[in-house]
Amino acid sequence: MTTVALAPTRDVRVVRDLSVATFTETFAADNTEEDLAEFLAHDYAEDVLQREIDDPDSVFVLAEVDGVPAGYMKVNVGEAQTEPHDGRYLEVQRIYILAGYKGHGLGTRLMREAFAMARRLGKTRVWLGVWEHNDAAQAFYGKFGFVRTGEHGFQVGDDLQTDWIMEADAA
Template identity: 60%
Template sequence: MPMIEMAQSTDVNTIRDLSIATFAETFASLNTEEDMEQYNERHFSTDELQREIDNPDSTFMVAKVDGVPAGYMKVNVGDAQTEEMLGNRMEVQRLYILRQYKRNGLGTRFMHTAFDMARAQGKSVIWLGVWEHNDAAIAFYKRMGFVQFGSHDFVLGNDRQTDLLMEAAVDRLV
């Protein structure tokens, strides 16, 4: 049975390995190797991820299947959010699952966990950004009750791309 656990500060290498592997599986075929490497160096370095894990306004969750890390989710509140948002919002900044573990309900379990966390913290809205060309993720988020409310630029290496901003009310049933 898959387990979802809150990541600890000592899990930085697990988060780094999952970050690089899942990001490559999701985006490498649609971006240049240079842009992918530049992004990994900037956002998935051990030092950067350690800062993120140790930030009290961010929470990392790791899914394990038979004890093997299968994916992770990062949520942010307060100043850790990637866009300035009202205090009643929580951001799901990253939700990535290794390809071999997809279609087993892990994404849904992560989202249920995020909604539970948001409710426990008195948040009324969960929001996220998703690449406009990631059709599978957009469809998943729509099934989870998210609707688009805007967009923002996302820079991958030297390539400026567009993320759709989506939100869902926390009090909805998931």
């Protein structure tokens, strides 16, 4: 029997390993080796991730399948958000699932948890950024009512890419 657990985590090594593996699986083919290596070394360094984990306005939720880390979600409120938003908003900064666990409902469970967290915190809007060429992720987010409301830059090494900003009602 497969068991799935979602729980907050502060384990920086698990978060780092999942971050590097999932980002590489998803985006290596669309970035140069140098840009990818620079991004991973900078954005997913243990000290950077530890500061994020220690931020009281951020929460990391780990998804495990039969006790094995399979992915995670990072949500932000307040000053931890990657773009300025007022007090009504919760940001889903990352939902990362290892390729071998995609299609098993983990992303759906994590997204439902994000909406539940937003409601518990009294937030009325949920927002996120998604790469403009990531059609699968955009379709997934659309199932939760997210619509495109803008865009912002996302730096991968020397390559400035465009992320779409998408928002949904938290209700």
